[in-house]
Amino acid sequence: MRDRDLSGVRGHGDARALGSRAVDRTGTLSSSHDLIVIGAGPAGAAAAVAATECGLSVLVLDEGQAGGGRIHRPPDSWREHSGASRVGAEGRALARELSSCGAELAFEHCVWHVGLLPGNADPLPRFEVSVLTPEGQRRAQSRALVLATGAIERFYPRPGWTLPGVVGLGAAALMLKTSGVLPGRHVAVVGPGAFAISVAKLIVDAGGEVVAICDPNSLRAWAEALPAMARYPGSLARGSARLAALALKGVPMYRGWDVRAIHGERDVDSITLGRVDDQWRPLGQRERTIAADAVCIGYGFAPATDLYQLLGAARRYEPTFGGWAPMLDRGQRSDVPGLYGAGDSAGVSGAAAAPGTGRIAALSAALDLGCLDAATYERKTGATRRRLARAASFGFAVTRFTQPNAAAVGWVPDHTIVCRCEDI
Numbered sequence: 001m002r003d004r005d006l007s008g009v010r011g012h013g014d015a016r017a018l019g020s021r022a023v024d025r026t027g028t029l030s031s032s033h034d035l036i037v038i039g040a041g042p043a044g045a046a047a048a049v050a051a052t053e054c055g056l057s058v059l060v061l062d063e064g065q066a067g068g069g070r071i072h073r074p075p076d077s078w079r080e081h082s083g084a085s086r087v088g089a090e091g092r093a094l095a096r097e098l099s100s101c102g103a104e105l106a107f108e109h110c111v112w113h114v115g116l117l118p119g120n121a122d123p124l125p126r127f128e129v130s131v132l133t134p135e136g137q138r139r140a141q142s143r144a145l146v147l148a149t150g151a152i153e154r155f156y157p158r159p160g161w162t163l164p165g166v167v168g169l170g171a172a173a174l175m176l177k178t179s180g181v182l183p184g185r186h187v188a189v190v191g192p193g194a195f196a197i198s199v200a201k202l203i204v205d206a207g208g209e210v211v212a213i214c215d216p217n218s219l220r221a222w223a224e225a226l227p228a229m230a231r232y233p234g235s236l237a238r239g240s241a242r243l244a245a246l247a248l249k250g251v252p253m254y255r256g257w258d259v260r261a262i263h264g265e266r267d268v269d270s271i272t273l274g275r276v277d278d279q280w281r282p283l284g285q286r287e288r289t290i291a292a293d294a295v296c297i298g299y300g301f302a303p304a305t306d307l308y309q310l311l312g313a314a315r316r317y318e319p320t321f322g323g324w325a326p327m328l329d330r331g332q333r334s335d336v337p338g339l340y341g342a343g344d345s346a347g348v349s350g351a352a353a354a355p356g357t358g359r360i361a362a363l364s365a366a367l368d369l370g371c372l373d374a375a376t377y378e379r380k381t382g383a384t385r386r387r388l389a390r391a392a393s394f395g396f397a398v399t400r401f402t403q404p405n406a407a408a409v410g411w412v413p414d415h416t417i418v419c420r421c422e423d424i
Contacts, residue, residue, distance in 0.1 A: 033059045035365055036129055036140060037103075038111050038307065039148035040064070042351050043343025045094050046358035047146045048103040054366035058103035059140055061131060063110040066095075109133050114307050116336075117141065127311075127338065144338045144365040147308060148358055151301035151322065151344035156408050157418045160262030161297070169199050169298035176202040183208075184294025188271045190214045190259050191298045193401035194239050199296055200251065201242040210251045211292050214273050216258040216280040216408070217401050225397045232394035235352050258408075260287055262295055271295055279407040300402025301348045308345075311336050319403040320396055321347030331364035331381070332357055340365055348402075350395030356388030 035051050037044045040062035051058045098105065113130040127145040131138050153170045160166070167175075167183045169191050175181040176199075186209050189200045193215075200210045229236045247253075260274040260282070270291050275283040302323040305315055313334040314327040325347045332340045340361035343354040360381050366372040412418075 033057050033104075033140060033142040034369060034371075035059075035144045035146065035362070036061065036127065036142040037146045037148060037362075038062075038114075038129070039150060039343065039345070040066075040098065040105070040107070041148060041150060041343060041354065042094060043150075043345075043354035043358035043361075044146070044148035045098040046355035047148060047340075047342055047362040048358075049097050049101040050359040050362035051146075051366060052102040054363070054371050056362075056366055056369065056371060058101075059142065060098070060103050060105050061109045061111055061129065061140070062105075062107050065107055106131070109138065111307070114145070114310050116311065143369060144340065145311075146332075146340045146342055146358070146361045146365065147326075147345050148342040148354075148361075149304045149307060149345040151348050152304050153298050154300045154302050154323075154402070154404070155297065156299050157412055157416050158259045158262060158297075159413060159416045160264065160268075161259075162417050162420050163262055163264045163268050164266070165264065165268030165294045166262060167294060167296050169195055169296050170301075172296040173199050173202060176206055180206055182206055182294075183296055184268070184292070185209060186211050186292050187294045187296055188212045188214065188290060188292040189296045190271075191296075191402075192217050192300060194398050195298070195300075195402075196296075197239065197242050197246065200246055203296075204246065204249055204251070210246070210249075212252045212254055212271075212273065212290050213246070214254045214257050214259065216256065216276050218256040218278065221278070221401065222255070225400060228393050228397035231390050232352060235350075235391075235394050254288075257288075258282075259295075259297065263289075268293055268295055280405055281407050282411050299405075299408065300399070301344065302404075303347055304345050308334065308339075308341065311339055313339060318347065320399060321349075322399060322402070323404050330360075330385075331367075332361035333364055333368075338365075338368070348395070348399050349392045350398060352391035353388055353395045356384050356391060359384050360388070 034056040035058045037047050037058060037060045040060050044060060048058050048060050109131040111129055111131050115128050117126040117128050127142050129140050153168050165184060172183045182203065187203050188211050189196050196213060196215060200213050203210050254273055256275060257273045258276045258280055260272045262268060263270045270289050272287055272289045274287045277283045300322065303321060303325045305324055305326060308315065308326045313336045315324050316327050318325050326334050326341045328334055328341050328346055332342055332346065334341060342358040342361040346357055363372060363377055363381050367377045
């Protein structure tokens with residue numbers, strides 16, 4: 001079952017994970033894989049490791065220069081030495097497991113299409129994945145497919161949000177992690193939940209000034225979520241440590257406030273904040289204008305479901321998952337035979353929960369392909385589900401702060417540009 005004629009893509013002996021850099025992108029992808037995993041973040045890496053343990057031949061595709069996903073994204077090669085320590089212990093452990101598991105790893109491979117091959121007598125369909133590399137187009141096929149493509153940022157239009165200097169929270173985090181580039185010298189950070197705090201800490205660590213952190217959620221909302229977050233004390237402790245470090249730096253925190261407008265002629269020069277109610281609607285006339293040369297803003301994440309849609313998988317709208325999410329069973333199976341979802345693409349539940357969903361998806365694929373017996377499957381998934389329940393409780397508690405909120409855009413003035421492409 002293990003067909004290893006994939007040439008030009010590094011295997012486990014010299015696979016490029018978080019710490020390495022060389023990659024051969026010129027070969028032809030083999031068309032004989034048991035499983036293809038799209039995405040090499042925590043969920044995709046866990047899926048690859050679990051699948052190879054079951055004897056499946058696995059190909060991992062990722063558009064990044066290395067594994068780890070956005071959460072463990074390493075510095076660019078020219079900053080590798082000075083920034084390597086910022087990858088963290090979890091990222092380094094992920095790199096070691098992924099590079100030694102025996103999966104074929106193909107980085108800088110951007111998936112642009114997935115489809116089902118017709119006319120196959122096998123109970124499971126064959127999937128064809130089309131990818132782009134700097135050297136051209138490649139294709140690969142498999143009997144099963146795990147989508148671990150993560151999430152996309154959610155934005156709400158605000159007056160002035162099209163000005164140069166307004167950057168998404170995720171984009172700012174990526175710039176800081178990979179290149180050490182600050183979005184500005186005096187930065188306002190806007191967004192609900194823990195991610196805004198993480199980005200603010202990255203800015204301060206890189207030498208920038210955070211002039212304000214603005215969270216539309218009230219202190220009461222945070223207090224209500226604490227019992228669920230306390231079930232995963234490690235993540236809670238890390239978040240609390242970031243918050244304490246920012247407080248020691250004197251960073252102003254505005255809870256129960258949101259952006260009223262971003263100002264500037266050619267680029268950002270200030271931001272006006274105002275009080276909001278529990279639905280993030282303007283509350284009264286109290287406002288505060290703060291000088292800033294950049295604004296990092298974001299209102300949570302939604303599952304990246306485009307590949308599920310290409311394959312015709314059913315979706316449902318679930319606010320606690322971040323919006324539209326694929327419909328999956330307890331084994332992470334979609335209604336398309338052989339298609340499995342993992343990580344935030346299956347419902348935004350955070351990095352701590354992602355490995356558990358990836359492992360369950362891979363074990364389900366191994367069971368469905370006849371490489372794992374039912375008793376072993378139940379034993380392995382049972383242990384994983386117990387750990388996953390704790391991790392997911394934290395993730396969903398945080399996600400509740402960033403659920404889609406129609407009221408957050410109902411007050412926006414009529415002159416506000418809703419689609420940023422209107423300025424192009």
